[in-house]
Amino acid sequence: METSGPNVLFLIMHDVGRRYGCYGNPRVISPNVDALASESLRFENHYCHWPLCGPSRANIFTGCRPLTTQRFDNRPFFPAFRERSWEDFRSLPELFRLHGYRTFGTGLVFHDVDDEPSWSDGFWRPSLPAEERRWIRIAQEASPNPWLDRDSSRLIEERLQRLREAGMGEEDLKRPENLRRFRGPAVEAAEVADNAYFDGQAAEKAIDWIHGRGAPGPFFLAVGFTAGHLPFNCPGKYWDLYDRSALQLPEYRQPPLGSPEWVEGDSEPVQYYTQSGYDRPWHADEEQSRELLHGRYAVISYIDALVGEILEALRSSGLYDDTLVVLTSDHGFHDGEHGYWGKHNLWERSLTVPLLLRLPCGGSLPEGGGRADGGSAVGALTEHVDLYPTLCELCGLEKPQWLEGQSLVPLIADPGREWKRAVFSHRRHMWHDRLQVYDIAHTVRTGRYRYTLYLDGRGKRLYRELFDYLEDPLETENRAGLPGCRETAAELQRMIQGGWREQRPPVGMP
Numbered sequence: 001m002e003t004s005g006p007n008v009l010f011l012i013m014h015d016v017g018r019r020y021g022c023y024g025n026p027r028v029i030s031p032n033v034d035a036l037a038s039e040s041l042r043f044e045n046h047y048c049h050w051p052l053c054g055p056s057r058a059n060i061f062t063g064c065r066p067l068t069t070q071r072f073d074n075r076p077f078f079p080a081f082r083e084r085s086w087e088d089f090r091s092l093p094e095l096f097r098l099h100g101y102r103t104f105g106t107g108l109v110f111h112d113v114d115d116e117p118s119w120s121d122g123f124w125r126p127s128l129p130a131e132e133r134r135w136i137r138i139a140q141e142a143s144p145n146p147w148l149d150r151d152s153s154r155l156i157e158e159r160l161q162r163l164r165e166a167g168m169g170e171e172d173l174k175r176p177e178n179l180r181r182f183r184g185p186a187v188e189a190a191e192v193a194d195n196a197y198f199d200g201q202a203a204e205k206a207i208d209w210i211h212g213r214g215a216p217g218p219f220f221l222a223v224g225f226t227a228g229h230l231p232f233n234c235p236g237k238y239w240d241l242y243d244r245s246a247l248q249l250p251e252y253r254q255p256p257l258g259s260p261e262w263v264e265g266d267s268e269p270v271q272y273y274t275q276s277g278y279d280r281p282w283h284a285d286e287e288q289s290r291e292l293l294h295g296r297y298a299v300i301s302y303i304d305a306l307v308g309e310i311l312e313a314l315r316s317s318g319l320y321d322d323t324l325v326v327l328t329s330d331h332g333f334h335d336g337e338h339g340y341w342g343k344h345n346l347w348e349r350s351l352t353v354p355l356l357l358r359l360p361c362g363g364s365l366p367e368g369g370g371r372a373d374g375g376s377a378v379g380a381l382t383e384h385v386d387l388y389p390t391l392c393e394l395c396g397l398e399k400p401q402w403l404e405g406q407s408l409v410p411l412i413a414d415p416g417r418e419w420k421r422a423v424f425s426h427r428r429h430m431w432h433d434r435l436q437v438y439d440i441a442h443t444v445r446t447g448r449y450r451y452t453l454y455l456d457g458r459g460k461r462l463y464r465e466l467f468d469y470l471e472d473p474l475e476t477e478n479r480a481g482l483p484g485c486r487e488t489a490a491e492l493q494r495m496i497q498g499g500w501r502e503q504r505p506p507v508g509m510p
Contacts, residue, residue: 005395006360007323008096008220009314011307012060014053014108014144015343016228017332018354019300027248029241029301032308036327036356038375041412043355046382047423047445048331051343051350052430053229054111056330056384061092061110061118063388063403065424065500072428078115086402092388093118096220099397104209107202108224111330121209126201135160138174139182144229147184148192156184159275177277177432186272186288187295188233194306197234199225203306207313218395223310225303228329230268232295234302241301244294249286251474253339256347258478259465262435263454265344278432289336296335324394325358326387338475344430346443346452347475348467351425355382357412359394380411380419381447406505422446422495422503438462444495451480451492464489 020030022037023044048056050066054074062069062081071077082089093103097120104121114123128146131137139156140146147153159182163173172178194200206223213219227234255264261281269292270282284292307327314320334340334349343350385405392399393407410417427441443452448470454463466480466489479485495503 005099005101005218005397007218007319008101008391008395009310009323009325010109010220010222011310011325011327012057012109012222012224013303013327013329013354014224014226014229015331015333016300016303016329016354017335017349017352019296019335020304020354022356023354028297030304032304032311033327033356036307036311036325036358040325040327040356040358041376041378041415043357043378043380043382043408045379045447046328046353046355046384047351047425048329048353048384049425051331051346051425051427053330057109057111059384060328060330060387062089063092063385063400063405065385065404066426068404073430074111076113078110078112082117088400089402090400091115091118092391093220093222095392095397095400096395099395100217102213102215102217102219103221104206104213104219105222105224106205106209107199108226109222121213124202124205126198126205129196133157135173135182138179139184142179143183143231144226145198145231145233147188147231147233148190148196149188152184152188156182159183162275180271180277180432181275183272184231186231186269187291188231189236189239189298190233191236194235194302197227197302199227199234199303199306203310206310210310210313210317210319225306227299227303228296228333231272232292232299234299238298238302238305239294242294242297244290247290247293247297249289249293250335250337252476253336254476255338255340256465256467256475256478258481260437260463262437263345263463263465264338264340265342266430266433267340268342268344278434281434283339284336284341289341292341293335321361324360324391325356326391327354327356328384328387329353344427344433346425346427346441346450346465348445348450348469351443351445353384355387357390357408359412376415378408378411378415380415380417381421381423381445382408382411382419383423404500410505419505420503422500424496424500424503442496444492446492446495449488449492451489451496453493453496464493466492 021034049059050056055071058069058071094117097103103119105123195204266278332350332352333343337349389399389403389407393409422444425443429436438454439457441454450467452465464480465478467475
């Protein structure tokens with residue numbers, strides 16, 4: 001099958017919430033993403049379904065929700081899912097490939113082993129820096145981002161030595177829980193070129209592919225960036241953009257009143273600031289929080305520069321006007337809100353993500369419908385499973401019957417229209433969670449509330465949370481037990497029990 005649809009550039013971040021200038025953050029320097037937003041639909045209430053990289057990306061690229069994919073961790077997924085799923089299953093890029101698109105991916109896209117059916121032109125992964133020291137190499141391989149600075153390698157060696165002196169042998173050091181005990185630092189600002197780190201290499205490869213793709217016809221290009229994930233490592237020039245002493249930490253840095261400790265989840269920087277792994281409770285102090293926030297902003301600016309280079313490659317190749325651009329993230333992240341750094345819970349910052357959707361210039365919607373102007377904000381509730389059917393409809397591809405999201409095309413035509421009343425997310429404990437209390441948790445988000453239900457292995461309620469973002473936008477208090485909130489909690493619990501199908505928009509969609 002062939003199509004004359006637009007090109008697709010799919011940009012996906014790692015652990016980056018709505019932190020850009022276009023989302024109201026005046027302190028971050030993100031001119032390229034902000035310029036893209038000025039030409040795009042900016043979705044203000046877009047959510048992931050699971051606050052972990054692999055499961056969330058599975059939702060995006062299968063179009064199915066977590067309880068269907070059954071991907072609850074970062075172990076390899078797609079080969080096994082293909083074996084047990086329906087015969088006509090196609091990943092998002094695979095469907096485009098089968099309709100005549102050239103498909104290519106680079107960086108971190110699926111968070112999985114290579115999936116050959118998805119990519120007509122293959123998938124390219126950046127390479128680790130050359131390293132002859134075996135245990136430094138092992139530490140690099142276990143890290144989402146490599147360390148390049150000598151001081152970082154020295155810290156890894158010092159930590160290894162301490163573990164050995166404590167009696168830890170080589171086999172013990174290789175255990176997953178112990179790989180976290182000899183990490184490098186939480187942040188790094190090496191004086192290197194952009195392409196020394198993973199993301200610079202991934203962007204460079206995408207640009208080379210754009211310029212050298214040869215044969216005409218539409219393409220689906222996916223580029224995944226990793227620098228948003230700890231450790232926050234990027235070239236020093238992006239750190240120099242910020243004055244650490246002037247950075248403003250979040251207004252509210254306490255856990256919600258009434259929520260137990262185990263709801264919060266593990267704080268990810270602990271494995272970079274200590275050698276305790278996740279075995280002990282830890283919260284960043286003021287100095288560490290400023291260092292982490294400085295790192296967060298620096299890596300956002302680094303990725304922003306790379307996004308600008310990719311978009312410029314499209315312009316210089318004469319492809320930009322005919323390209324649909326998607327920019328999103330796998331899930332969100334707490335950058336010090338509640339005094340917490342991480343994503344391992346079902347609070348708002350773990351689940352809310354950016355979504356920019358730039359339509360090709362001059363293009364009309366299917367069946368000649370109108371479209372919102374570039375730079376428009378869409379306030380309706382949307383979720384990751386909506387992306388698959390949306391791209392199908394915008395590119396003229398028939399939507400598979402098994403998709404579990406709704407195309408956003410009606411919202412693009414009329415951002416103010418009535419839409420779904422709620423979106424849904426879930427979480428199970430990770431193997432490394434210090435406190436293992438619940439079996440699974442389900443959360444529902446409406447325009448005003450978030451209600452979360454924590455269940456034991458028999459499906460019995462262990463605990464619940466209710467946040468009212470109209471009255472309490474910073475989640476300072478769990479209101480589930482307050483007398484005046486009982487009816488609201490009961491209604492939201494019925495929403496969870498009824499499931500996502502009952503909350504679909506009233507537009508006659510599948």
